[in-house]
Amino acid sequence: MNNFIKNDLLLRALAGANVERPPVWMMRQAGRYLPAYMELKRKYDFFTRVQTPELVAAITKQPIDIVG
Known part of the structure; x- marks a missing residue:
């Protein structure tokens, strides 16, 4: 999807691609x-x-x- 981003699992999943595992997004700031x-x-x-x-x-x- 993006040659510049090494960890693009979330982006690929959001784009509807089949990914090797579910992506997890941790928001620690709130x-x-x-x-x-x-x-x-x-x-x-x-x-x-x-x-x-x-x-x-x-x-x-x-x-x-x-x-x-």
Whole structure:
């Protein structure tokens, strides 16, 4: 698809191409200013936070609960 991008898995999947595995996009920026998120970040490493459904749900809900 693009000769300049080495990791173009997501772009190829978005273009409708058959890809060798499902692409994953991690957005780590959202919520990093929230005190509750900072507390979870101190307690758990990145992979624990993204592989534990309860933590994923709690982190996802934090800005929603605050902003609405």
